[in-house]
Structure formats: C-alpha cells, structure tokens
Amino acid sequence: MQSAERIKSLGHVVITGGCGFLGHHLVQHIQQYHPKTQISVLDLRTLHNNFSSESTKYFDADITDLNSLRDLFEELKPDVVIHTASPHLDAPRAVLQKVNIEGTENLLKCAAEVGTKAFVYTSSASVVMEGGDLKNVDERWPVITGKDQPEFYAHTKGIAEQTVLRANRSKEHPQFLTCAIRPAGIFGEGDVQVIPGILGALKRGQYKAQLGSNDNLFDFTYVGNIAYAHLLAAGALLSTHAILPSIPLDMERVDGEAYFITNDTPVYFWDFARAVWKAAGASDAMLDPKKVWVLHADFAMFIGNAMEWVYWGLRKGAPSLTWQKAKFSTINRYHNVGKAKKRLGYDPIVDLEEGIKRGVQSVLEREGWKMGPGGVVEVKKKQ
Amino acid sequence: MKSSEILYYAVHPQELRAIVQWMVWHNPVHERNPEKESETLKQCFYYLDFTSRSFAAVIKELNPELLVPICVFYLVLRGLDTIEDDMSIQLSEKEPLLRNFDQSIEKEGWNYDGNGSREKDRELLVHFECVVAEFRNLKPVYREIIKDIAKKMGDGMADYCNNAEHNIHGVNSIKDYQLYCHYVAGLVGEGLTRLFVESKLANPALLERPELHESMGQFLQQINIIRDIKEDLDDKRRFWPKEVWSKYVDKFEDLCKPENKEIAMHCSSEMCAIALENVTDCLFYLAGIKDQSVFNFAAIPQAMAVATVELCFRNPDMFQRNVKITKGQACQLMMESTQNLQVLCDTFKRYVRKIHKKNDPRDPSFLKISIACGKIEQFIESIFPTQKPKEITGKPVLDEKAKAEKDEAYWDGIYMAAAAGGALLFVTFFMFFIAWMAGARFDLAFSSMKDTLFPSGKGSGQLTNPEHKEL
CATH class of the missing domain: 1.10.600.10 (Farnesyl Diphosphate Synthase)
Structure with a gap:
C-alpha cells in the first residue's frame, strides 16, 4: 500500500456525515490503517453506523447551525476536516441548498478559525455534467452550475466545491489548505442507491430489458477506494502544511485542487448490472443474453417520459422507468483518474469484482432478500 | 481457389472487395531491389519466403536501412526455433546448440544438418551459411543486438528443454x-x-x-x-x-x-x-x-x-x-x-x-x-x-451576423434550386421542340401510351379473363 497508509496518525480528524454511507467507511478505514488517529464524527443522528471507541467519539451536530457548530469546533480544534455530509440526491431543493452550500460555508469558517490544517471536501463527479456524454473527462473540464446543470444536487455540489477551493491559502487564513474529491458512481456496503436499484430491478423481474445498445461506458466506484482517496488527500495536505509557506511545484501540488476518483475500470453500463445480478445469485436462465430485450435509447427515453406523465396524471409518484433513468443508462460517463494517481499516489485498493461481491452481500442482508430456487429474489420478514 | 471459398466470398462480397482492393491499390512503402543483391542475400530472401508465410511480405517492404538486418534477425530466430522444436534431436546435442547459437552465427560457413527429415524448416539450417554470410556484413551495432537476443533466447529455450x-x-x-x-x-x-x-x-x-x-x-x-x-x-x-x-x-x-x-x-x-x-x-x-x-x-x-x-x-x-x-x-x-x-x-x-x-x-x-x-x-x-473540455462550456449562441448569414444561406439554397429546375425545364422543352420539328408524332405516342397504361374496358375483359369464354 501507499506511503500514506503507513502514517499511524492523521492527528485529530473531524468527519462530517460520519454515520453516512461514505462517512462510516472513512471511520473504519482510519481505525484500521491510521490507528493512532483521534476521530470525531459529526452527524445529525449518530445512532446508526456507530463505531465509537476510545479514539472515536460521536457528536450530534447540524452544520447549518453556525453558532453551535462554532462552539463545537472551539472544543474539538481538529487538524483535519473531512466533509462528506450531504443530503440524498433527490432531497428537496431547499435542503440541498441549505446543507450543501451554506453548511459547507459554515464548516469552512469554523475550521479555518480554529486553525485546522487540512480540509477535504467530498464533491461529486457530476459537477462537470451537462446532460450528455462524458468520455474520459479529466479535471480540465469546467464545473457546470446554474441553468446548464441538469441536476440541482450537482449544482449545489459544484458551488460548494468552488467555495472550498477558493478557501485554500486565503488571505485571512493562509495556512488553511483545502482540496476536493469527486467520486463517480459510488457503491458498496451501506449503499442505498446503485446496488439496491439494480437488485430492485431484478426483484421486479426487469432483468430482461436493456435500454440502449450497451456500448456506453460507465464508472462505478467502490466506496472503500473513495475513502482511501480522501485519506491520501488528507495526508498530502498535512505534508504540504508541514512545509508552509512554500508552495509545491504545479505538477505536484495537492492543495486547492479537485480530483476525480473512480475504480479506474470503466465498464459497459448493463454489464455492471448483470455482474451485480450474477453476484446476487441470478440463475443462468436469467442471465441468458439471447433472452435480452433491447430497447433503442431514444425509444426508452420516450417511454420513460410518457410513464412520468402517466404516473403524474394518476398521482402515483415516480415510475420505475423515467426519462432521467433511461438517459442515464444509455450515455457514456467515465473519467480519467491520471491526476489523482500522479499527485495523490492513488490506485484503487479493491477491484470492481470484489467491490460488487461485498456490496451485493451487504444489501441482500440489509433488505432481507435472497435468491429463491425459482430465480426470483424473495423477501424475508424483516426483524 | 476452392469451391468452398468461392461460395464464401459470394455471400461475403465486402471481404472479396477487400482482397481486390489490397491487390490493386497496395503500394509497398519500399521495395527490395533483387538486381543489386548478393547471391547470399537472394538466398536469405528465398528462405524467408520458405519459412514464413505472414512475415515475409512485411519484412520485404521495410525501410532499406533495416531490410537486411531484420531479415537476418528473423532467420536467426527461425533457426533457433527449428532446433528447439525438433524432438528427434537428443537433449545432449540440442542444449549446447541452443546455448552457443549466438557464436555459431558468426562462424563463416556454419550450418547444421542434424534435423530430422520430418522437420519442415530443415533446409534453412542445412544452408545456414548464407544467413551467416549476411550477418557478418551487417553494421556492428545491429550485429551486437541480434547476437545478444540470440544468446538470451537460446539460453531460455535450453532451460525449457532441460x-x-x-x-x-x-x-x-x-x-x-x-x-x-x-x-x-x-x-x-x-x-x-x-x-x-x-x-x-x-x-x-x-x-x-x-x-x-x-x-x-x-x-x-x-x-x-x-x-x-x-x-x-x-x-x-x-x-x-x-x-x-x-x-x-x-x-x-x-x-x-x-x-x-x-x-x-x-x-x-x-x-x-x-x-x-x-x-x-x-x-x-x-x-x-x-x-x-x-x-x-x-x-x-x-x-x-x-x-x-x-x-x-x-x-x-x-x-x-x-x-x-x-x-x-x-x-x-x-x-x-x-x-x-x-x-x-x-x-x-x-x-x-x-x-x-x-x-x-x-x-x-x-x-x-x-x-x-x-x-x-x-x-x-x-x-x-x-470530446474536448472547451466544447462542453456553454451552447453556441447565434449573434446577428451569424443569423444574417444563415438567412442568406437559406435564400441562396432556394435560388439555386429554382435555377437548376428552370434550366432542366428549358432543356426538356427544347429537346421536345427539336424532336417535334424533326417530325415526331407526339399525339400518336401519347394515345398509345394511354392505351397501355389505362386499357379500355372492351380489350381488358378478353385479355384478363380468358377462362370466362370457355364457361
């Protein structure tokens, strides 16, 4: 493993959203690889995914409440802040706005004021999205916000990322270093979106339909690799901090920069779905490529759009096929992680196959699903 | 060509097209000049054709600087391969042959006739002195490289045989x-x-x-x-x-x-x-x-x-x-x-x-x-x-000038179509006119055309329903 793995302690690390999907992986990763680190987890509710120990403490905190946040930071005085807290993609706009934009501003203020050295922000690969194909994009692509950005979530993430990067070596706090990690297609244990979505389709018997030609490549990234990248970034910022006020060469510089993080193995969209179904135990008959029904991409989007209107008309909520979903499964979205490899020393530590295995197993257990002999996912009674 | 091949290409015309195109249009980047070649080099090319089906053609089109070195390199490796593959050679004889091959290729007149008669490339080693002669004529730097690889490969092969x-x-x-x-x-x-x-x-x-x-x-x-x-x-x-x-x-x-x-x-x-x-x-x-x-x-x-x-x-x-x-x-x-x-x-x-x-x-x-x-x-x-990063920023906005140009292009299109149509019409009329002047009977042509296209009721009954008559 990389040199950063050998650092026993990252000092005192605050993790916001530390009970969330990525956050709790970060906590476990630090406990395992940087055991001398002191961890303070901040989250709205800290009952789930709680791994408290002698060195890991949990605090109920709301990052949108500046005053109480300031008090907490006065008390904690962390060396490193890793800011993963964010509402769900589909959360109401007001909530996204408040947490992602204002919450991040609050955190930056509080951290800089108490002398935090390193601030790592969990951004999103979708900040460069404009709705169409993204092929092998790298950090030269501009952040898209405002009306050109089709997703409000990505808009708020983009604004917040820009605020974070502007705070790096600012006039008021020249010793405050920041950077941003942009994960793409995060999945793994504790996943509520990618793997459950794909397994849900299997459960509903929708495994026979394929939208589009399946020539589109997509990045899916195992959550553990993303956690690892965050800690490489934190370690690199601390090393840069140790040589302040000098600024590293442009080619080596970590602070003030954003990094795409993926598994570095883009795969064809439906291949990933099939690999997930296979890992869940789908039978050979269910995976038979001859039985796949291919819907043309434009037609699928048309149907998705029509379904949305019908469901809206019937007041039935969201249909299982929407325009957005159809579009998503037929476009290219993959990234080049050369910058993270060069500057952070990043390389995925868990490959796609292993990641899928872990993710599927954990989701099946959590949902109480299992593969029946008839090839259908059965629902067990939840406890 | 076998009949099965003819059948295959009959249903795969695009592959047949590729063969024809390659034969008609392929120009070698370089061509060897057999007239200026020494006897031993001609022999080397003979053995190149003899031992290699796929590589001979591309080697012979190589840049003159590398033509002979790579041809010799290929034959040296082929020689090694022929010794390694031949199961009729005793290990005690084979091992030193492989390990010392890099030295053998330097000895004037060296060849080897110990291959079994079933070995298809036996002839190459029997007449290997031609390869040795050409090897000795190469630039020293190229000789060094070929010798070095022959040594490494010979040792590797000997290890496997052992x-x-x-x-x-x-x-x-x-x-x-x-x-x-x-x-x-x-x-x-x-x-x-x-x-x-x-x-x-x-x-x-x-x-x-x-x-x-x-x-x-x-x-x-x-x-x-x-x-x-x-x-x-x-x-x-x-x-x-x-x-x-x-x-x-x-x-x-x-x-x-x-x-x-x-x-x-x-x-x-x-x-x-x-x-x-x-x-x-x-x-x-x-x-x-x-x-x-x-x-x-x-x-x-x-x-x-x-x-x-x-x-x-x-x-x-x-x-x-x-x-x-x-x-x-x-x-x-x-x-x-x-x-x-x-x-x-x-x-x-x-x-x-x-x-x-x-x-x-x-x-x-x-x-x-x-x-x-x-x-x-x-x-x-x-x-x-x-894709380039710039393309993705903002959509193209049509300014006044671009809009005017676009309008102009639109009308240009209309005028062009009208002019072309007018010219066609004029030529058609002109030709009809000449024909008419020359005595063409458009009236007869028109009525006969009308008869074939829209036959009158009387005639059609007889033509289309001959059975009715018999009934």
Missing part, C-alpha cells in the same frame, strides 16, 4: 506462461525495438519503457497459443497454464471433449482476458514509431491478433479444429494497419466492440472481459479524444 517438469506437464502458473512467452516473443520485441531505435526510425523513449515492447510480444504469442490449442494438443504440447485450465477441467485434454464445450469456452475466455490486458501497451508502443514501413511491420501482426481474439472468443470450434481469420478479413486488416495509428485504433475499437457483444454474463470471466474492453476503449479515447 526442464523435465515442463515437458511432461506443460506450463504451470500464469507467471510461467508469461515467462515462456517472454523467451519466445518478448525477446523478439526487445531486439526489434533496439533495431528500430538504433536506426532512428522509432522514438528512443520506447527503450525506457520495456514493458511496452514486452506487451507487443506477449499479445502476439498468447493469441497464437490460444488459437493453436487443438494443433498443439495433437502434437502433445501444452502451453495453456495449469493455473487457468485446472479451474475448469481435471485433465488438459478434456477441454476438447464435446461434453465440455461450455466449460472449455469459459476457460478460453479467461485466456483471452489475460491476453487483452496487453492491448493498451501495444497501441502505446505503436505511437512511438516514426517510419511508415516500420509501423506497418509492427502493426499488421497486432491487428491480426486482435481479430484472432475476436474469432476465438466464445467460439467452441477452436477446440475441434484449427481456426483462422479469412483472407478477406486479413486483407481488410492489412489495409487498415498500413495507414496510421488512428485508423488502426478504429479497427481495434471495432473488434473490441465485437468481443464485448459476444461477452456472456454466465461466463466466469464476464466482468474481466468487460473491464479489458472498457480499458482499451478508454485508452483510445485518451489518445484520440472525441
């Missing part, structure tokens, strides 16, 4: 398999790269990244090993590593049993997945070549190899008989790999997509193949991007 384990059980681990490929192909890649760089026809950086030329050799050799499984097995040779096949069958021979058809395909898929990992390095390597003839020489076998993966991947026939790409496909591939890297990359992408389309989720290597294909596509996108 290794009883290898002879009985074949290759064990994937690492052993790659090491074997290194000795028989990776070293060739090294030698060729040194020759290319020494002659200034390739970027010297290629020597700083030896993994690139290693991949060139590995990919070609691994694909040959995958494709030739049936032939090799019939000759009692096993190159597929046990680490791979033992996951699928207990005995290597079982791969060819009809009842193991599906399992055997899974096994070959894993072999293909391992081989495909080399492809991005191969494309990277080819980007470092500066000379067209050298590019063709290096690219053609690579293109053939990727097409062969596509042919073998999930194809149960390869376990029953020798499979080969068709001549039409080969001509198409040669045309596409003798232009530039971008055209070659399009070819690779086309075959990668074909492999991806054949990929089956039930295959244990399903995800590995998908990842390998995705990596190749990503690499091609990285060297020939279809």
Whole structure:
C-alpha cells in the first residue's frame, strides 16, 4: 500500500456525515490503517453506523447551525476536516441548498478559525455534467452550475466545491489548505442507491430489458477506494502544511485542487448490472443474453417520459422507468483518474469484482432478500 | 481457389472487395531491389519466403536501412526455433546448440544438418551459411543486438528443454506462461525495438519503457497459443497454464471433449482476458514509431491478433479444429494497419466492440472481459479524444451576423434550386421542340401510351379473363 497508509496518525480528524454511507467507511478505514488517529464524527443522528471507541467519539451536530457548530469546533480544534455530509440526491431543493452550500460555508469558517490544517471536501463527479456524454473527462473540464446543470444536487455540489477551493491559502487564513474529491458512481456496503436499484430491478423481474445498445461506458466506484482517496488527500495536505509557506511545484501540488476518483475500470453500463445480478445469485436462465430485450435509447427515453406523465396524471409518484433513468443508462460517463494517481499516489485498493461481491452481500442482508430456487429474489420478514 | 471459398466470398462480397482492393491499390512503402543483391542475400530472401508465410511480405517492404538486418534477425530466430522444436534431436546435442547459437552465427560457413527429415524448416539450417554470410556484413551495432537476443533466447529455450517438469506437464502458473512467452516473443520485441531505435526510425523513449515492447510480444504469442490449442494438443504440447485450465477441467485434454464445450469456452475466455490486458501497451508502443514501413511491420501482426481474439472468443470450434481469420478479413486488416495509428485504433475499437457483444454474463470471466474492453476503449479515447473540455462550456449562441448569414444561406439554397429546375425545364422543352420539328408524332405516342397504361374496358375483359369464354 501507499506511503500514506503507513502514517499511524492523521492527528485529530473531524468527519462530517460520519454515520453516512461514505462517512462510516472513512471511520473504519482510519481505525484500521491510521490507528493512532483521534476521530470525531459529526452527524445529525449518530445512532446508526456507530463505531465509537476510545479514539472515536460521536457528536450530534447540524452544520447549518453556525453558532453551535462554532462552539463545537472551539472544543474539538481538529487538524483535519473531512466533509462528506450531504443530503440524498433527490432531497428537496431547499435542503440541498441549505446543507450543501451554506453548511459547507459554515464548516469552512469554523475550521479555518480554529486553525485546522487540512480540509477535504467530498464533491461529486457530476459537477462537470451537462446532460450528455462524458468520455474520459479529466479535471480540465469546467464545473457546470446554474441553468446548464441538469441536476440541482450537482449544482449545489459544484458551488460548494468552488467555495472550498477558493478557501485554500486565503488571505485571512493562509495556512488553511483545502482540496476536493469527486467520486463517480459510488457503491458498496451501506449503499442505498446503485446496488439496491439494480437488485430492485431484478426483484421486479426487469432483468430482461436493456435500454440502449450497451456500448456506453460507465464508472462505478467502490466506496472503500473513495475513502482511501480522501485519506491520501488528507495526508498530502498535512505534508504540504508541514512545509508552509512554500508552495509545491504545479505538477505536484495537492492543495486547492479537485480530483476525480473512480475504480479506474470503466465498464459497459448493463454489464455492471448483470455482474451485480450474477453476484446476487441470478440463475443462468436469467442471465441468458439471447433472452435480452433491447430497447433503442431514444425509444426508452420516450417511454420513460410518457410513464412520468402517466404516473403524474394518476398521482402515483415516480415510475420505475423515467426519462432521467433511461438517459442515464444509455450515455457514456467515465473519467480519467491520471491526476489523482500522479499527485495523490492513488490506485484503487479493491477491484470492481470484489467491490460488487461485498456490496451485493451487504444489501441482500440489509433488505432481507435472497435468491429463491425459482430465480426470483424473495423477501424475508424483516426483524 | 476452392469451391468452398468461392461460395464464401459470394455471400461475403465486402471481404472479396477487400482482397481486390489490397491487390490493386497496395503500394509497398519500399521495395527490395533483387538486381543489386548478393547471391547470399537472394538466398536469405528465398528462405524467408520458405519459412514464413505472414512475415515475409512485411519484412520485404521495410525501410532499406533495416531490410537486411531484420531479415537476418528473423532467420536467426527461425533457426533457433527449428532446433528447439525438433524432438528427434537428443537433449545432449540440442542444449549446447541452443546455448552457443549466438557464436555459431558468426562462424563463416556454419550450418547444421542434424534435423530430422520430418522437420519442415530443415533446409534453412542445412544452408545456414548464407544467413551467416549476411550477418557478418551487417553494421556492428545491429550485429551486437541480434547476437545478444540470440544468446538470451537460446539460453531460455535450453532451460525449457532441460526442464523435465515442463515437458511432461506443460506450463504451470500464469507467471510461467508469461515467462515462456517472454523467451519466445518478448525477446523478439526487445531486439526489434533496439533495431528500430538504433536506426532512428522509432522514438528512443520506447527503450525506457520495456514493458511496452514486452506487451507487443506477449499479445502476439498468447493469441497464437490460444488459437493453436487443438494443433498443439495433437502434437502433445501444452502451453495453456495449469493455473487457468485446472479451474475448469481435471485433465488438459478434456477441454476438447464435446461434453465440455461450455466449460472449455469459459476457460478460453479467461485466456483471452489475460491476453487483452496487453492491448493498451501495444497501441502505446505503436505511437512511438516514426517510419511508415516500420509501423506497418509492427502493426499488421497486432491487428491480426486482435481479430484472432475476436474469432476465438466464445467460439467452441477452436477446440475441434484449427481456426483462422479469412483472407478477406486479413486483407481488410492489412489495409487498415498500413495507414496510421488512428485508423488502426478504429479497427481495434471495432473488434473490441465485437468481443464485448459476444461477452456472456454466465461466463466466469464476464466482468474481466468487460473491464479489458472498457480499458482499451478508454485508452483510445485518451489518445484520440472525441470530446474536448472547451466544447462542453456553454451552447453556441447565434449573434446577428451569424443569423444574417444563415438567412442568406437559406435564400441562396432556394435560388439555386429554382435555377437548376428552370434550366432542366428549358432543356426538356427544347429537346421536345427539336424532336417535334424533326417530325415526331407526339399525339400518336401519347394515345398509345394511354392505351397501355389505362386499357379500355372492351380489350381488358378478353385479355384478363380468358377462362370466362370457355364457361
């Protein structure tokens, strides 16, 4: 493993959203690889995914409440802040706005004021999205916000990322270093979106339909690799901090920069779905490529759009096929992680196959699903 | 041409077209000049044709600077191969022959007649003095490279011959398999790269990244090993590593049993997945070549190899008989790999997509193949991007000037169509007029046309319903 793995302690690390999907992986990763680190987890509710120990403490905190946040930071005085807290993609706009934009501003203020050295922000690969194909994009692509950005979530993430990067070596706090990690297609244990979505389709018997030609490549990234990248970034910022006020060469510089993080193995969209179904135990008959029904991409989007209107008309909520979903499964979205490899020393530590295995197993257990002999996912009674 | 071939090309006209196009339009970058060649060199080219089917043509089109060195290099390696392959030579005789081959090629008049009579390339070694003579005429730097590779390869081959384990059980681990490929192909890649760089026809950086030329050799050799499984097995040779096949069958021979058809395909898929990992390095390597003839020489076998993966991947026939790409496909591939890297990359992408389309989720290597294909596509996108960061910022806004231009273009179109239509109409009338002046009877022509198109009721009844009359 990389040199950063050998650092026993990252000092005192605050993790916001530390009970969330990525956050709790970060906590476990630090406990395992940087055991001398002191961890303070901040989250709205800290009952789930709680791994408290002698060195890991949990605090109920709301990052949108500046005053109480300031008090907490006065008390904690962390060396490193890793800011993963964010509402769900589909959360109401007001909530996204408040947490992602204002919450991040609050955190930056509080951290800089108490002398935090390193601030790592969990951004999103979708900040460069404009709705169409993204092929092998790298950090030269501009952040898209405002009306050109089709997703409000990505808009708020983009604004917040820009605020974070502007705070790096600012006039008021020249010793405050920041950077941003942009994960793409995060999945793994504790996943509520990618793997459950794909397994849900299997459960509903929708495994026979394929939208589009399946020539589109997509990045899916195992959550553990993303956690690892965050800690490489934190370690690199601390090393840069140790040589302040000098600024590293442009080619080596970590602070003030954003990094795409993926598994570095883009795969064809439906291949990933099939690999997930296979890992869940789908039978050979269910995976038979001859039985796949291919819907043309434009037609699928048309149907998705029509379904949305019908469901809206019937007041039935969201249909299982929407325009957005159809579009998503037929476009290219993959990234080049050369910058993270060069500057952070990043390389995925868990490959796609292993990641899928872990993710599927954990989701099946959590949902109480299992593969029946008839090839259908059965629902067990939840406890 | 066999009748089966005629039938094949009758239903694959685009492949026939490729053959014709290659024969009609292919211009060699360089051509050798037999008149100025020495007797021994002519002999060397004779043996080149004699021993190599696929390489002879591309070697003979090489840049004059490398033409003879590479021809000699090929024949030296072929000589080594002929000794190694011949099971009728005793080990005690074979081992020193292999290990000292680098010295033999320097001895004037050296040749060897100890090969069994069944050895197909026996004649080459019997008359090897012609190769030695040409070797001795080469520039010292080229001699040094060829000698060095001959030594390394001879030692490697001797080690394998000595290794009883290898002879009985074949290759064990994937690492052993790659090491074997290194000795028989990776070293060739090294030698060729040194020759290319020494002659200034390739970027010297290629020597700083030896993994690139290693991949060139590995990919070609691994694909040959995958494709030739049936032939090799019939000759009692096993190159597929046990680490791979033992996951699928207990005995290597079982791969060819009809009842193991599906399992055997899974096994070959894993072999293909391992081989495909080399492809991005191969494309990277080819980007470092500066000379067209050298590019063709290096690219053609690579293109053939990727097409062969596509042919073998999930194809149960390869376990029953020798499979080969068709001549039409080969001509198409040669045309596409003798232009530039971008055209070659399009070819690779086309075959990668074909492999991806054949990929089956039930295959244990399903995800590995998908990842390998995705990596190749990503690499091609990285060297020939279809998207640029600037294009994605903002949509084009039509300003006043652009709008005026667009309007103008629209009216220009209308005027052009009107003018063309008017001219056509005028010419038509004019021709009718001339015809009429010359005495054409349009009235008669019109009424006869009317009769054929809209026959009158009377006539039609008789013509269309002859049966009614009889009733």
